[in-house]
Amino acid sequence: MATIKEIAKLAHVSTATVSNVLNGKAGAASAEKTAEITAIARQLNYTANVFARRLQQGKSDCIGVITEDLTVFNTPYIVDGIDAACKEYGYEMLLENMRFFKHFDIDFSDVEGRRTLCTERISSLLAKQVEGIIYVGNHCREISYVPEDIGVPFVYAYCYGTKGSHPSVLMDDENGGYEITKRLISHGHRTIGVICGPFSSYHTQKRLTGYQGALFDNRIFYNAKCVVYGDWSKEAGYRLAETLCKQDCTALFAFNDLMAVGAADWCREHNLVPGVDIAIFGFDDREVSRYCTPQISTATLPLYDIGYMCAQLVIKHEENTKDHILLPCRIQERGSSEFYHLKD
Amino acid sequence: MATIKEIAKLAHVSTATVSNVLNGKAGAASAEKTAEITAIARQLNYTANVFARRLQQGKSDCIGVITEDLTVFNTPYIVDGIDAACKEYGYEMLLENMRFFKHFDIDFSDVEGRRTLCTERISSLLAKQVEGIIYVGNHCREISYVPEDIGVPFVYAYCYGTKGSHPSVLMDDENGGYEITKRLISHGHRTIGVICGPFSSYHTQKRLTGYQGALFDNRIFYNAKCVVYGDWSKEAGYRLAETLCKQDCTALFAFNDLMAVGAADWCREHNLVPGVDIAIFGFDDREVSRYCTPQISTATLPLYDIGYMCAQLVIKHEENTKDHILLPCRIQERGSSEFYHLKD
DNA sequence: GTGAAAGCGCTAACAC
DNA sequence: GTGTTAGCGCTTTCAC
Numbered sequence: 001m002a003t004i005k006e007i008a009k010l011a012h013v014s015t016a017t018v019s020n021v022l023n024g025k026a027g028a029a030s031a032e033k034t035a036e037i038t039a040i041a042r043q044l045n046y047t048a049n050v051f052a053r054r055l056q057q058g059k060s061d062c063i064g065v066i067t068e069d070l071t072v073f074n075t076p077y078i079v080d081g082i083d084a085a086c087k088e089y090g091y092e093m094l095l096e097n098m099r100f101f102k103h104f105d106i107d108f109s110d111v112e113g114r115r116t117l118c119t120e121r122i123s124s125l126l127a128k129q130v131e132g133i134i135y136v137g138n139h140c141r142e143i144s145y146v147p148e149d150i151g152v153p154f155v156y157a158y159c160y161g162t163k164g165s166h167p168s169v170l171m172d173d174e175n176g177g178y179e180i181t182k183r184l185i186s187h188g189h190r191t192i193g194v195i196c197g198p199f200s201s202y203h204t205q206k207r208l209t210g211y212q213g214a215l216f217d218n219r220i221f222y223n224a225k226c227v228v229y230g231d232w233s234k235e236a237g238y239r240l241a242e243t244l245c246k247q248d249c250t251a252l253f254a255f256n257d258l259m260a261v262g263a264a265d266w267c268r269e270h271n272l273v274p275g276v277d278i279a280i281f282g283f284d285d286r287e288v289s290r291y292c293t294p295q296i297s298t299a300t301l302p303l304y305d306i307g308y309m310c311a312q313l314v315i316k317h318e319e320n321t322k323d324h325i326l327l328p329c330r331i332q333e334r335g336s337s338e339f340y341h342l343k344d
Numbered sequence: 345m346a347t348i349k350e351i352a353k354l355a356h357v358s359t360a361t362v363s364n365v366l367n368g369k370a371g372a373a374s375a376e377k378t379a380e381i382t383a384i385a386r387q388l389n390y391t392a393n394v395f396a397r398r399l400q401q402g403k404s405d406c407i408g409v410i411t412e413d414l415t416v417f418n419t420p421y422i423v424d425g426i427d428a429a430c431k432e433y434g435y436e437m438l439l440e441n442m443r444f445f446k447h448f449d450i451d452f453s454d455v456e457g458r459r460t461l462c463t464e465r466i467s468s469l470l471a472k473q474v475e476g477i478i479y480v481g482n483h484c485r486e487i488s489y490v491p492e493d494i495g496v497p498f499v500y501a502y503c504y505g506t507k508g509s510h511p512s513v514l515m516d517d518e519n520g521g522y523e524i525t526k527r528l529i530s531h532g533h534r535t536i537g538v539i540c541g542p543f544s545s546y547h548t549q550k551r552l553t554g555y556q557g558a559l560f561d562n563r564i565f566y567n568a569k570c571v572v573y574g575d576w577s578k579e580a581g582y583r584l585a586e587t588l589c590k591q592d593c594t595a596l597f598a599f600n601d602l603m604a605v606g607a608a609d610w611c612r613e614h615n616l617v618p619g620v621d622i623a624i625f626g627f628d629d630r631e632v633s634r635y636c637t638p639q640i641s642t643a644t645l646p647l648y649d650i651g652y653m654c655a656q657l658v659i660k661h662e663e664n665t666k667d668h669i670l671l672p673c674r675i676q677e678r679g680s681s682e683f684y685h686l687k688d
Numbered sequence: 689g690t691g692a693a694a695g696c697g698c699t700a701a702c703a704c
Numbered sequence: 705g706t707g708t709t710a711g712c713g714c715t716t717t718c719a720c
Contacts, residue, residue, distance in 0.1 A: 001470065001471070001473075001495075003712095003713060003714090004713065004714065004715095005713075005714095013690075013691080014690065014691040014692075015691090015713085015714080015715090016690075016691060016692080016693090016715080016716080016717095017689085017690060017691070019713095019714065019715060019716085020690090020715090020716095023715085027689075028689075028690085029689065029690075030689065030690095033689085033690090045467075047467050047468075047470060047471040048471060048713080048714070049399070049471060049473070049712090049713050049714070050395075050471045050472050050473075051394075051395040051396075051398045051399040051404075051472070051473070051712090051713080051714090052395075052399050052696090052712075052713035052714040052715090053713080053714055053715075054395045054696095054714095055393070055395040055396050055399055055695095055696050055697065055698090055712090055713085055714075056695080056696050056713080056714050056715050056716085057696080057714085057715075058696065060395075070420045070423060070424055070427070071420045071421055071424050073631075075420070076414045076415045076419070076420050077415055079414060079441075080414055080415050080441070080443065080446075083414075083441050083443065084443070084446070093439070093441075094438075095437070095439045097423075097424070097427050097437075099424065099427065099428065102424075102428070123391050124391075126345065126391060127345070127391040127392060127393065127394045128394050128395070129345075129393070129394075129395070151345075234635055258635060261635050261636075265637050286631065287417075287630065287631045287632055288631055288632045288635040288636070291578055291602060291605050291632040291636070292605075292632070292635070292636055293609050347696095347697060347698085348697065348698065348699095349697075349698095357706070357707080358706065358707045358708075359697085359698080359699090359707090360699080360700080360706075360707060360708075360709090361705085361706055361707075363697095363698065363699060363700090364699090364700095364706090367699085371705070372705075372706085373705065373706075374705065374706095377705085377706090392697080392698070393696090393697050393698070395696090395697080395698090396696075396697035396698040396699090396712090397697080397698055397699075398698095398712095399696090399697085399698075399711095399712050399713065399714090400697080400698050400699050400700085400711080400712050401698085401699070401712080402712065
């Protein structure tokens with residue numbers, strides 16, 4: 001790579017002048033010199049050495065991003081949103097992928113291992129003088145191993161820290177649960193079965209609260225027998241659909257698309273055609289919900305927006321007292337529920 | 345951030361000694377001093393300024409990765425493979441995401457726009473002294489806008505450059521087509537319909553060659569009426585399944601999972617149960633193939649391996665004369681074909 | 689307008 | 705063993 005020194009020599013000027021011209025300082029040199037310097041720079045395909053500049057300026061214009069695992073379906077979209085915001089605000093995104101699933105598989109009990117990995121990555125980013133760090137989780141849960149004060153703004157995306165430590169940006173699960181339930185109610189459904197995720201899951205708790213809220217607002221009695229718990233798998237959806245159908249549910253609301261697909265399968269096999277004899281809703285807008293038949297109604301997660309918002313937060317670094325920022329999911333109604341309305 | 349100078353002052357030694365100790369140079373200081381320096385460094389939470397070090401050493405231990413679009417389904421897995429290899433060899437991965445789909449949507453005709461974007465990213469990486477660049481494409485096709493000589497090793501992942509310019513790592517589409525066809529033949533099928541992608545697609549050409557090869561090796565007559573062309577969409581699969589079933593095909597081989605799912609839908613609706621009355625194979629191992637019913641047989645793409653191999657190529661930088669390295673797909677046979685065997 | 693020179697934090701060659 | 709010093713490429717201050 002060509003350096004500023006070479007250009008200076010060729011143009012018979014000092015490095016200072018070259019630097020000034022190339023950085024567009026007004027009146028740094030005569031029009032003639034300016035043209036010459038610019039020409040030589042272009043000819044040598046000159047690009048300023050980023051390290052030298054950053055070292056000198058003591059800052060990097062970089063935002064660090066730590067992902068738990070880039071291959072988990074929602075992470076790339078969040079990262080994309082961060083990337084977009086960074087570009088817009090003139091920052092560079094530095095990605096540190098921890099590859100959790102490769103290191104720990106599904107074993108989320110090894111807190112120490114995760115803490116070590118995470119601490120390393122934070123140090124690594126700090127050594128690169130990042131001006132903010134965004135931690136991208138795989139699913140919404142409390143992250144306990146990030147130090148309180150790390151010297152730069154820190155934000156959680158799609159997860160959250162121990163209360164009050166750092167702000168976080170999440171989707172509004174409760175509102176999503178509320179809106180889907182409301183929609184089903186507006187179609188005339190009164191007995192809406194719910195296939196939750198595991199009981200302790202953040203997503204389960206919030207979406208269920210939303211479900212209950214919608215029932216309450218519509219003066220529908222909450223029946224605990226219509227609420228069952230699965231493990232997010234298609235098989236669980238299949239199995240639990242039976243339980244709910246025995247309760248005479250006319251609509252099923254699964255808390256993710258995979259379970260919704262499983263439930264749809266069970267229904268079809270038992271002469272309940274999804275979208276015709278029973279309404280089905282999923283959540284997440286996974287690829288499968290769009291490609292199965294009928295298409296599964298679902299809620300699109302605001303992943304891009306979460307990423308974008310996180311980047312804005314660390315870049316603008318407004319003193320933000322809210323520790324949770326909730327972004328709305330978008331209801332995406334499709335064949336599995338759209339046209340099956342009940343008359344009262 | 346603490347600097348080496350502060351540590352030197354506190355430990356009453358020179359910066360050189362601190363540097364040597366912290367970099368683990370044997371016999372750089374007395375055991376006593378070593379301990380003291382280490383302790384102070386830890387206490388100040390010292391991490392060496394990466395820019396200063398890289399500037400001084402004139403190298404970065406970084407590999408640059410340019411992705412066309414990180415949100416396209418296969419890209420994160422390729423990036424994951426690159427990441428893994430980088431970590432293993434002690435390199436850092438620098439990601440430049442061009443966000444093609446955001447910039448050009450599906451319009452792949454704006455070559456100039458793409459060239460500009462790509463050239464910028466290459467310069468940007470070069471300014472960071474990367475020691476190699478990997479270009480990750482969205483689908484296999486010729487990329488025409490990368491300069492021949494960019495000063496560092498350059499490799500294409502999941503796409504390829506103008507002949508002879510830079511090496512590329514791809515999956516073995518032809519072998520995939522061959523193996524799937526062979527598998528169907530071994531189940532007794534003799535009339536195997538093919539739903540290709542667009543005629544000019546690299547994937548179409550290669551997979552079709554594999555298909556023909558398997559037929560030939562098994563002395564089965566190639567019937568052009570059994571080969572139809574779609575646009576990778578589920579709808580195309582649905583539509584073309586009809587054409588092929590009229591040719592009395594006992595098995596359908598779609599060149600991607602989405603078309604396979606569409607084909608399966610058409611068959612089911614016309615009393616041909618996939619996996620029972622007709623065999624169906626897809627390609628890609630997209631999420632949907634695993635979650636539909638029956639599960640669709642398919643071929644898993646060696647995405648991680650492609651990434652890993654690319655990283656190895658640029659890191660080891662062996663003089664590589666082969667311009668295409670092909671990695672095998674893994675046949676994943678499932679319910680849509682597994683048990684439907686024909687007696688001769 | 690232009691240039692000399694200092695210095696960002698670090699490493700490495702060399703002297704003691 | 706330990707320290708002195710030069711210099712990586714750049715920006716910036718201050719003279720001229």
